[in-house]
Structures are given as structure tokens and as C-alpha cells.
Amino acid sequence: MKNNSVPGSLRIWFILHFILDYIVAVPLMIFPEKTLQLFGWGIVDPLASRLVAAALFGIGGVSLIAYKADAAAFRHMLTMKLLWSGSAVIGIGISLAQGSPPFGWVFFMIFAVFFFIWGYYRLRLREHE
Numbered sequence: 001m002k003n004n005s006v007p008g009s010l011r012i013w014f015i016l017h018f019i020l021d022y023i024v025a026v027p028l029m030i031f032p033e034k035t036l037q038l039f040g041w042g043i044v045d046p047l048a049s050r051l052v053a054a055a056l057f058g059i060g061g062v063s064l065i066a067y068k069a070d071a072a073a074f075r076h077m078l079t080m081k082l083l084w085s086g087s088a089v090i091g092i093g094i095s096l097a098q099g100s101p102p103f104g105w106v107f108f109m110i111f112a113v114f115f116f117i118w119g120y121y122r123l124r125l126r127e128h129e
Contacts, residue, residue: 006074010121014063014077017114021060029053040101059084071125078122085115 027035032049059081066077088111096104 006069006071007121007124010074011067013117013121014067017081018060018064018067020110021056021063025053025056025060028056039103039106042101055084075122075125078118078125081118082115082122085111085118089115 028049032046032053033044036044036049062077066073069077089108092100092104092108092111096108
């Protein structure tokens with residue numbers, strides 16, 4: 001891989017990340033109570049739910065926009081995605097320990113998987129800095 005090249009598989013992950021983020025963000029933004037109640041939440045804070053949706057729109061949207069970027073841009077994006085997914089894993093883990101609905105484990109696993117995917121590619125791109 002050249003110094004400024006980005007693996008095609010990482011570009012595909014960025015598109016998949018965009019799609020997944022928007023699949024979750026749209027209903028969370030429009031119908032936060034109904035959406036989260038489907039997954040076992042009894043009490044829903046619409047403001048906090050829409051704030052999460054906004055973060056998903058932003059991070060997922062940048063994944064689509066940055067799809068054709070160079071390696072330097074991908075390194076920065078991957079660092080941001082590692083901070084986002086890592087802190088989400090910690091926050092979700094704490095919430096699960098405090099009694100969040102069991103479906104929270106699904107979110108925990110999704111963020112954990114993405115954390116490892118982003119970490120793998122960040123290390124891979126680091127070799128070529």
C-alpha cells in the first residue's frame with residue numbers, strides 16, 4: 001500500500017457505517033419514544049435520544065463525505081471514530097451495569113465491533129505515515 005493509499009475494504013466499511021448510522025438515526029430523530037420502546041426502554045428522554053441521533057447523522061454523514069478522501073483524512077476520521085466508539089462502549093457498559101434494558105448489549109456489541117474495525121485500520125494506516 002502506498003503512503004497515500006487507503007484500502008478499498010476501509011472505504012466499504014465507511015459506506016456500511018454511514019448506512020447503519022442512518023438506519024438508526026432517522027427513527028431515533030423522528031420517533032425517539034416509539035423507537036426505543038420497541039427495544040425495551042420504558043422511560044425515554046427525547047432530547048438525549050435526538051442528541052444521539054444527531055451524533056449518528058454527523059459521524060455517519062462524514063463517513064459518506066470522506067469516502068473518497070486520502071489517507072491523511074482517513075487517519076483523522078479513524079481517530080475520531082475510535083474516540084466515539086470507545087467512549088460509547090464505556091458509557092453503554094456503565095449503563096448496562098446500572099440496569100439498562102438487555103437490548104443495550106446489542107448496541108454495546110455493535111460499538112465494540114466498530115471500535116476494533118477502526119483500530120485495525122488505524123494501525124494499518126499508521127504503518128504508512
